[in-house]
Amino acid sequence: MRDRLAAFARDPIGTFQRSLTELPFDYPPKVIVIADIATFVIGVAATVQRHAYFPTAVPLIAMLLLFLSVPAFCLFGVVPNPATLGLCGMGAAALFLLQPVAADFAPFVLVIVVGEVAALASVRVGAAVAVGAIAELVAFDIAGNVLWSADTERFSGLPMYGMGIVLGFMCGLMLQYQRRFLYRERHYQDMRAAQAAEEERRRIAREVHDVIAHSLSITLLHLTAARHALETDRDVDEAVEALVDAERLGRQAMADIRRTVGLLDKRPAKLAPEPSVGDIEDLVGDFVRAGLDVRYRCTDDLSPVTAAVGLALYRIGQESLANVVKHAPGATATVLLTVDDATAALTVVNTLPAGLPAQRGNGMGLSGMWQRAELLGGRLTAGPAEDGWSVRAEFPLVASKAWLHCPLPGLFLDATTAVREGVTPPEQPPSLGAPAWRTMREGA
Template structure:
């Protein structure tokens, strides 16, 4: 025999001859090697042909299916198909060695390996056709208490879960019609009445399977809607938080820059006009102090943007309004203030809003009406707290300096104040009046704050609000101060 006929190809692709092997060329091992070589060659040919047609052979995870169901749901549905198909096959053991039940089982379960190994996405029409053919192969071999109709129920449920109702409903009707047809044929050809007797029950099972699939599809649609709603709420919350931080930064920067510039202007006047170096140094020291305070406030506010824990720091409240007025007065702004009631009876949220409104109003007065006296009044009552800031406008309220574009009319400041007032259930009026420009805001006090007036009036001097302790307890009567400019400098 020529040597070429004795040449074998192993699984590793190496050429060997019969002389190099321990078994003769007609033994079982060379035949097995030949079979393995042919199978490998066949698999490579299938893979190459599939690649030429755009089908990539590989492992495709079930989570990549376009139906957006968890992989476990897909696996359990296919497991149900497999279990029902295996039971239907075992019921037909009397018909063996026929292969019809095995072919039906392959048709039922071909979609899973078809996707996992070749990426072929199962389509509703293909699933319906394969299931109905498999059911027909089962029905031509009738048995008692047949499990084969349950194949149609599970398959219709799968189709209803991935296809529109206009597609799945006709397929459910086709499945029910197939039951009726084979029930009639079974009784006519094989004198078998088991399927005909169970047709009503099986048809009801197909309807229930279709309803389960539709319910799963509705659940998926509701999941999509909930995701959209969550994304919308997250975007709205992020926008609200950005707006809040923007308002805080605007209030801090507007106040700090305004007061700092007033101190720098006073220092420049002291150096150029009076040649008073000590007064200029004091003004610059105040400007530096306010600048450092503003930097700390900005760091705390911008720290809210960080995902980590923000720096701890107390927000200003109503009890800090006198110190705020002192800062503007020391910077040269003439302020008449009137504080009525106990500022410590105001809640922290309302106190922060009052502080920011006073801060923004005084900053705008110093910027747009320099040299004018500002009236600031804060009245804390039993049911509400009112802040009223008013200043004359140079040239009258209708002049360019007092127009909405110049003072609080349409800027970011008035938008922030209105948002603060509306967010706490208050009311605010901003705009020109007969004598100048005014800002009036009113906030309701809760039950705790309303009762806080009486409680605070009887509180001991050593407890409660720090401001009340420094002023000798609550001030139920109005406290007013005349127009004043910079605070007197301590004697050197």
Template sequence: MLEAATRYIRAWARLQQPRIPGGFSWPFVLTIDVTMVMIGVIATLQRPMSDWPAAVLANAIAIIPWAMFFVFKDHRCEGPALWAAWTAASAILLFGTSTPIHGDFAPFLLGLVAGVVGAITSTRGGALAATSAAALLVYAAITHRIDTPAIYLSFVGIAWLIGYLVRGQQLLLVKQREAQAQLATLAAADERRRIAREVHDVIAHSLSITLLHLTGARHALQHDGDDVEAVNALQQAERLGRQAMDDIRHTVGLLAADADPMAPEPGVSDISTLAEDFARAGLDLTLEIGGKLEYVSAAAGLALYRIAQESLSNIAKHAPASPATVTLTVSRTAATLTVINALPDHDIPPNTTQGRGVRGMRQRIELLGGTVDIGAGPVSWSVQATVPSYAADMDLPARMRAS
């Protein structure tokens, strides 16, 4: 399911990528083309019927880039094609007709050239398009083909400036889309790592206690012949196995967008229940808790619970016969969890210093701004995690009232 969600996010990101020069949308393309057609139609209607063949030819040339884009799906040369076609169409309308037209609409096509080419190509391309349009207008003014050339030149300059600004905005949007796609990929990877860590912690905890119960049942059957004790141990193993399945379903349910409301995550107050489960499974465990647990936030409590869970699971896996001590001390500034167990034959448990569980411990604590120390001493293995508490924040309103 996670892979499917990742593929969906990547496909969505690809759909958001620009498909035309400058990253413009279909409404932009359609608006420009409709404007071009309107200018061509009005300019044609302004001319006498004897000039309509030339005007129709000019409109047909102006439509060529439109056909390239919509019919042939080719927009690699969209900017140069627009410049060449629309400039040629403007030249035919201005110089290929019999008489000058008062208030001619044809020069507005040159302004459209400057604005659109400036928006979908580079700054240099937009400047060249605006320069060529201005040169054509100046020549038309010299040959008395247009009146009020200053208005047309002003329109070309304004259109180029708008195109330049629009291009800048579109480039920012393209970069934003790329950044969003990267963030979506990173978010999917982070979620994958988080869920993998949760699944690892749940499975390691439940299976470790289950194995302790099964080991106790085997010893009872082999050495004591006590069927009642063996049956009790097997019942506990069965209960924990069912609980493990429920926990796995709960964790995997994080992947479903329409999942039912889930049970609260374990917190610091659940560490005592966790220790009791391991003790009932046969682990020689001592628990010591001191301080006010309400000083520990929900996020910090979950992190400490998972660290205790992982540490006790490692003990059950590597040194089930060694005595262990879990100490939780909560002060006004920090909460410290310490798990210590004796090393059998003074050997460091294999694959415990760089395993997934140890990496998960470090990630959890570092995200909360705490510290974690994991390693072997002369005769014991210890895990010590410290996270900040928020007692000072709780007392802030009281201090403000006192002041």
């Protein structure tokens, strides 16, 4: 207490501001200051109205009682609570009403006090204080009619003041609900921010996985070709050419990884164009130069394909060809790209060398492709074909023509396929739905 008094003596304004910030209420200090200023103005107006009663000190005592909580908190650290606010406000209003005047401002003290209590306390406590304030006005109205003579100024305007108290209670209640809704919205924003961050981490993981899988697959093919050229033909030029291509792809992969990981940095990163549907031909060319027997076919106009769909098609084709190199060495593959006014589809089919079973992997490749398709409202099917393995991705190009689906058929197809083939369907991320098209069909 001694420290508080000394601090208040040195810097009263700063001490008062710091005390306001220490209040346990969730409202900004300005709101509390504005309510106190309004109470002070009404109290002064009610005191001035009673100048005819001077030199009695009843109005001054009412003012002190009205602001008893302010010096008690600033000097002694006593935090005002709804009970003390309500009792002090009702007591000050009663002292004012003991000396009635015409067009009295004093009952408006009850309006502000009831609003403050309703904004701080529960609904029951606020309603109880409001009922008590109205009961106080009714009591003074009855006392004026019974006890005071006709020549004496009487308390009047009970209906108007009563409705003012109800209005103050509603305003305080709205402030409290607004505070609750604000905190609830902040909580939802934190949840959405966490979900967005998690989705961004998954997206970066997919990008890094696709880049590394693609670059390492082609680099290993080039290194294998170089080793084969040196071991069998002693063709140094061919080996050097393969090593140069491997070096080029490695540098390109490092640049892609730096750009992708740079998304995690808060500093602005250099903008670089993402791969698009038009780069699929160059992608196939990289695999061809690395030694993979792959053919590419596309005769359609690629201009209707959006950037997001083009990137998804590129990454799906990249991952599919990398899986061919990793899981089916020596296979032949065909990449078919078809585009019309409504859809864009990419099909990658590869053969399986003799004695190599068609097995689904457990890595991030297929799950990443499914996630890309789901995020853009597309369809993806992947599974054994008649003579090998097939991956087909299809995306709508017009938002209004996006496919509608019911989750129950998809769950039924996944379950029946798993029972028939003895394969567990791929696990679905909890933040996404269960589209009907997310199935893996044997013999597709």
